[in-house]
Amino acid sequence: MSGDVLTHDLPAGFGFRPYRGVADHSAMAAVRLGCADRDGVDAHSVVEGLPGEAEVAEESAKEEDQILVVCDGSVVGYSTIRRWQERDDTWVYLHRGYLLPEHRRQGVGSAMLSWAEERIRRLVDDHGTAPTAVIGANAMASEQDATALLLAAGYRRVFSLVELELDDLRQLPEQNGLPAGLRTGPIGSSDYRAAWRTVVDSYDGSGFTQKWPFQEFLDTADPACWRAAWNGQDLVGVALCSIRPHDRTVGEVEELSIRTDHRRLGLGRALLLDGLRSLHEHGAATARLYTGTANPHRSYDLYESVGFRRQNEFVRYRKSLGS
Numbered sequence: 001m002s003g004d005v006l007t008h009d010l011p012a013g014f015g016f017r018p019y020r021g022v023a024d025h026s027a028m029a030a031v032r033l034g035c036a037d038r039d040g041v042d043a044h045s046v047v048e049g050l051p052g053e054a055e056v057a058e059e060s061a062k063e064e065d066q067i068l069v070v071c072d073g074s075v076v077g078y079s080t081i082r083r084w085q086e087r088d089d090t091w092v093y094l095h096r097g098y099l100l101p102e103h104r105r106q107g108v109g110s111a112m113l114s115w116a117e118e119r120i121r122r123l124v125d126d127h128g129t130a131p132t133a134v135i136g137a138n139a140m141a142s143e144q145d146a147t148a149l150l151l152a153a154g155y156r157r158v159f160s161l162v163e164l165e166l167d168d169l170r171q172l173p174e175q176n177g178l179p180a181g182l183r184t185g186p187i188g189s190s191d192y193r194a195a196w197r198t199v200v201d202s203y204d205g206s207g208f209t210q211k212w213p214f215q216e217f218l219d220t221a222d223p224a225c226w227r228a229a230w231n232g233q234d235l236v237g238v239a240l241c242s243i244r245p246h247d248r249t250v251g252e253v254e255e256l257s258i259r260t261d262h263r264r265l266g267l268g269r270a271l272l273l274d275g276l277r278s279l280h281e282h283g284a285a286t287a288r289l290y291t292g293t294a295n296p297h298r299s300y301d302l303y304e305s306v307g308f309r310r311q312n313e314f315v316r317y318r319k320s321l322g323s
Helices: 021-039 053-062 108-127 144-152 189-202 214-219 267-281 299-305
Strands: 014-018 065-071 074-085 091-099 133-140 156-166 182-186 227-231 234-243 250-258 286-292 309-319
Touching: 014 108, 021 053, 021 065, 021 074, 021 091, 021 144, 053 074, 065 108, 074 108, 091 108, 108 133, 108 144, 133 144, 156 299, 182 267, 189 214, 189 234, 189 250, 227 267, 234 267, 250 267, 267 299, 286 299, 299 309
Parallel strands: 091 133, 250 286
Antiparallel strands: 014 065, 065 074, 074 091, 133 309, 156 286, 156 309, 182 227, 227 234, 234 250
16 A cells, blocks of 8 residues: 555544554444444344454455554544445446544544545556446444535435344244255255355346355355255255354354245244254354345345344445546
């Protein structure tokens, strides 16, 4: 990162400095903890929770760039940038900023936003992605300060996610029977490509969905709590569930996908319950998941029918490079 990106105007006593790796993780985790009450952060969220040092390290490894904000030598905030390509070939450059509440409304947040936008434009030039690139930003519905800052800067809301929680995996409803010829069970390695294809195809025609190559699916495969449905020898649905690595009392339903020609047969409910039981058997006490609020299949109705309840909403904003 070149030094001239550190020249944005900040109030007296504040400054930017480069991210220094492992030595910064403790201070960055402290910033996130210090923001939690003001921003309504749910510590157990699977979308954006409250990370410790290990999780900050994992997040940092995925970032394209990041910068820290210091006040009188202490870290009081930081900004990150990462990118990905969506199915329609759009390149999204996402920035996210965290600033301790006592330092807000002094122009620091605006300077962080300016740094992120300038840095993204330089990255886009370096990558040659300008024809399809957009600037992205996230804010929970409970983050009033971040929401106001983004809207004032010309960002538009494009979609949102809602997170749901099932708070007791011991209290699952009874399983209903399936039509003849349909069965559910664990997913073996020979089923991986069919399981991946089922998930990818379920997003066909959906906007704002990230590309998911099969190799990436393999690299992150964690099949202990995965379940699939078959009609004869054909895999027709999957529930990809996992235990959260930093809190093994929390399980996550990462994907629940049913092939189009096998919907409305009870497979979604059957797979969901199978997956939740497997999470409980592997030590989870609660389960989380998230889904789009504009989901055309109204999947959250299914989730609520087995006991999930809505938590926070996570809003996704975008802005064109030229704005």
